[in-house]
Amino acid sequence: MENEFILKVRNLNVRLDHQSIIENLSFEVKRGDALTILGPNGAGKSVLLKTLLGLFPYKGEIEWAKAIKIGYVPQRLPFIKDIPLNIKDFFNLKESTERETETILNSVGFQENFLWRKIGDLSSGQFQRVLIAWGLVGNPQVLLFDEPTTGVDISAEETIYNLLVKLKRERDLTIVLVTHDLSVVYKFSTNVICLNRQPICYGPPQEVLTPESLQILYGGEVKYYQHKH
Amino acid sequence: MDNQFLLSLIVGISVGGAAGYLGSLMLSRRMALVAGPLGHLTLPGIALGLMYGFDVSLGAFPFVIFGIVLIWLFEMKTKLPMEALTAVVFASGVAITFLFLPIEQAEAALVGDISRVRHAEVIISVVLALSLFFVVRKIYSKIVLMNISEELALSEKINIKTYNLIYLGAIALIVALGVKMVGGLLAAALVAIPASAARNLSRNLAQYAFGAMIIGILSSFLGIFFFKLTGFPAGPLIILMGTLIFIISIIFRK
Numbered sequence: 150m151e152n153e154f155i156l157k158v159r160n161l162n163v164r165l166d167h168q169s170i171i172e173n174l175s176f177e178v179k180r181g182d183a184l185t186i187l188g189p190n191g192a193g194k195s196v197l198l199k200t201l202l203g204l205f206p207y208k209g210e211i212e213w214a215k216a217i218k219i220g221y222v223p224q225r226l227p228f229i230k231d232i233p234l235n236i237k238d239f240f241n242l243k244e245s246t247e248r249e250t251e252t253i254l255n256s257v258g259f260q261e262n263f264l265w266r267k268i269g270d271l272s273s274g275q276f277q278r279v280l281i282a283w284g285l286v287g288n289p290q291v292l293l294f295d296e297p298t299t300g301v302d303i304s305a306e307e308t309i310y311n312l313l314v315k316l317k318r319e320r321d322l323t324i325v326l327v328t329h330d331l332s333v334v335y336k337f338s339t340n341v342i343c344l345n346r347q348p349i350c351y352g353p354p355q356e357v358l359t360p361e362s363l364q365i366l367y368g369g370e371v372k373y374y375q376h377k378h
Numbered sequence: 379m380d381n382q383f384l385l386s387l388i389v390g391i392s393v394g395g396a397a398g399y400l401g402s403l404m405l406s407r408r409m410a411l412v413a414g415p416l417g418h419l420t421l422p423g424i425a426l427g428l429m430y431g432f433d434v435s436l437g438a439f440p441f442v443i444f445g446i447v448l449i450w451l452f453e454m455k456t457k458l459p460m461e462a463l464t465a466v467v468f469a470s471g472v473a474i475t476f477l478f479l480p481i482e483q484a485e486a487a488l489v490g491d492i493s494r495v496r497h498a499e500v501i502i503s504v505v506l507a508l509s510l511f512f513v514v515r516k517i518y519s520k521i522v523l524m525n526i527s528e529e530l531a532l533s534e535k536i537n538i539k540t541y542n543l544i545y546l547g548a549i550a551l552i553v554a555l556g557v558k559m560v561g562g563l564l565a566a567a568l569v570a571i572p573a574s575a576a577r578n579l580s581r582n583l584a585q586y587a588f589g590a591m592i593i594g595i596l597s598s599f600l601g602i603f604f605f606k607l608t609g610f611p612a613g614p615l616i617i618l619m620g621t622l623i624f625i626i627s628i629i630f631r632k
Binding site: 202 | 525526527534580584
């Protein structure tokens with residue numbers, strides 16, 4: 150069932166506030182894929198994820214496989230600290246049972262007593278892992294992950310991607326991931342979309358991420374690309 | 379214990395508790411500020427109630443609904459910050475009231491009066507406050523998720539418009555009930571203070587939500603008790619008791 154399709158997008162156009170955000174984007178995701186969406190800030194990456202979730206109006210076609218369950222990990226949740234919540238409360242909002250919450254927390258590397266920790270007391274790296282765990286409630290087949298652009302330190306960031314690799318294997322997940330980090334693309338993805346409002350490249354990263362395409366994508370000098378040793 | 383005092387206590391405790399509980403939802407995203415202008419906007423309705431001798435909550439309710447529509451429209455049309463709209467809306471409510479409300483009736487409108495509640499009013503207030511509590515309990519976790527992130531709530535297939543409508547309806551009702559107790563000027567404090575104090579003291583959602591309710595009940599109880607003792611108006615005393623609990627909560631902050 151390797152070729153089973155999960156998502157087909159054809160000629161996607163998104164306009165928000167009379168501004169074109171995404172133009173003529175087409176791509177496919179198959180079961181077990183790890184698709185990264187790469188691009189500079191303001192390129193429409195997060196908008197694309199949210200459009201796939203059905204949060205924004207669009208023109209074109211978005212076709213998900215039937216009865217698919219989607220988990221979503223947002224970029225950040227600035228208002229969450231307004232409310233005194235512990236981890237268990239946060240998972241209860243998604244009607245997760247205590248047992249399910251514990252199992253998922255374990256799989257992202259937390260102990261059971263972590264349930265009672267206050268969200269406001271977590272480090273940014275811990276919070277990121279909690280968000281991923283939250284996205285996994287209800288056993289989704291697809292995880293949409295919007296990478297935080299700031300606030301997570303580098304070592305925490307590295308463990309996040311190791312964690313995603315592990316979860317993908319254990320749970321037979323298909324992952325669509327938004328990032329601005331090239332190293333993540335090479336390490337992690339089967340396919341990449343370079344997006345800067347318009348699609349600039351699409352395919353396996355080793356094939357399509359050329360210095361030329363990156364030049365167009367970032368519109369200037371790119372500090373590093375894949376080293377071929 | 380005299381009968382009238384008991385009736386006041388029953389209204390105070392049920393409305394104060396429901397307001398505290400609902401207030402715990404309103405503290406995030408500055409929703410507590412919305413209760414401010416809404417309270418002030420009820421003043422013309424309260425004035426009508428006082429002048430023509432019907433229940434002030436009944437007069438207040440249509441004005442709150444009007445206020446909600448007004449703020450919603452203003453925010454959509456102008457994208458001004460909520461604070462600016464607050465100033466516009468609340469000042470207008472106060473101004474209209476004093477065009478026609480005789481000044482000797484102003485106190486009840488501004489700071490409330492539950493010292494003369496009748497049996498029927500008590501029953502209606504208690505039934506409405508209890509219904510409000512159960513409705514809010516039903517929508518509580520969905521509203522929390524919407525407060526955290528509307529996008530996250532949408533991705534969970536929560537019908538945001540429906541829940542917002544119920545939520546705003548609940549706010550309108552608590553403001554209408556609250557103005558009888560503490561008046562148009564202080565209605566916002568009835569929802570904001572207990573929740574603020576509870577937030578200082580709680581480490582999880584249940585402590586916070588029910589803490590706010592208990593603090594709401596306690597403030598009303600103490601306020602009405604001191605009103606009986608001192609003869610000062612109950613409305614301001616209820617709010618000040620809340621403030622006192624808030625100050626104590628800062629000391630024990632978690």
